[in-house]
Amino acid sequence: VVLTQSPDTLSLSPGERATLSCRVSQHLDSIYLAWYQQKPGHPPRLLIYGASNRATGIPDRFSGSGSGTDFTLTISRLEPEDFAVYYCQEYGSTFGQGTRLEIK
Amino acid sequence: DVQLVESGGGLVHPGGSLRLSCAASGFTVDGHYMSWVRQAPGKGLEFISALYRPDLTYHTDSVKGRFIVSRDDASNTLFLQMNNLAVDDTAVYYCARGGGYTYGYAFDLWGQGTLVTVSA
Numbered sequence: 001v002v003l004t005q006s007p008d009t010l011s012l013s014p015g016e017r018a019t020l021s022c023r024v025s026q027h028l029d030s031i032y033l034a035w036y037q038q039k040p041g042h043p044p045r046l047l048i049y050g051a052s053n054r055a056t057g058i059p060d061r062f063s064g065s066g067s068g069t070d071f072t073l074t075i076s077r078l079e080p081e082d083f084a085v086y087y088c089q090e091y092g093s094t095f096g097q098g099t100r101l102e103i104k
Numbered sequence: 105d106v107q108l109v110e111s112g113g114g115l116v117h118p119g120g121s122l123r124l125s126c127a128a129s130g131f132t133v134d135g136h137y138m139s140w141v142r143q144a145p146g147k148g149l150e151f152i153s154a155l156y157r158p159d160l161t162y163h164t165d166s167v168k169g170r171f172i173v174s175r176d177d178a179s180n181t182l183f184l185q186m187n188n189l190a191v192d193d194t195a196v197y198y199c200a201r202g203g204g205y206t207y208g209y210a211f212d213l214w215g216q217g218t219l220v221t222v223s224a
Binding site for chain 2: 091
């Protein structure tokens with residue numbers, strides 16, 4: 001299974017809406033799709049599991065959606081602390097290559 | 105506190121060996137799917153090994169035959185024995201806990217990572 005994230009880099013300003021995509025090479029039950037955030041020098045943090053469920057302590061500006069082979073992470077209004085690298089993952093195993101969200 | 109603490113990283117020559125440890129607290133490793141994920145400098149996350157139960161493990165192709173994942177229930181610790189190390193194995197190694205079926209086995213707890221550097 002291959003997970004392809006797009007775009008590789010997304011340049012936005014605080015307050016804007018971010019939409020990150022994760023395409024899976026074969027059909028995936030949505031329960032097995034997760035999203036993580038990683039900041040430099042830190043381990044990844046689970047944001048979303050089961051494609052649309054926020055993990056404990058994750059603000060509601062983060063939301064996940066999708067099914068089958070196409071999944072999306074949306075950040076409704078970017079805060080300064082949201083600029084990081086985001087990864088999708090399937091079935092507790094393979095990761096996408098990541099999307100870097102940078103300040104414009 | 106519920107946490108994972110890795111240790112055992114360091115500098116090793118090509119062809120050498122290292123054993124990484126991941127000490128768990130606040131929960132028992134024998135009740136969870138546990139994994140190792142690595143991240144080469146400036147690169148993305150790579151899932152490399154997992155232990156579902158002692159007789160059911162997984163290793164990605166790039167480490168198969170060289171790395172062995174195991175656990176010790178008495179010390180509540182996950183291990184990664186790494187043999188015949190190559191320069192391409194240089195990375196930060198994280199251990200992670202799978203959150204179970206309800207979480208779709210997503211990794212809900214991560215250690216802080218331990219750096220392995222393979223260099224002559």
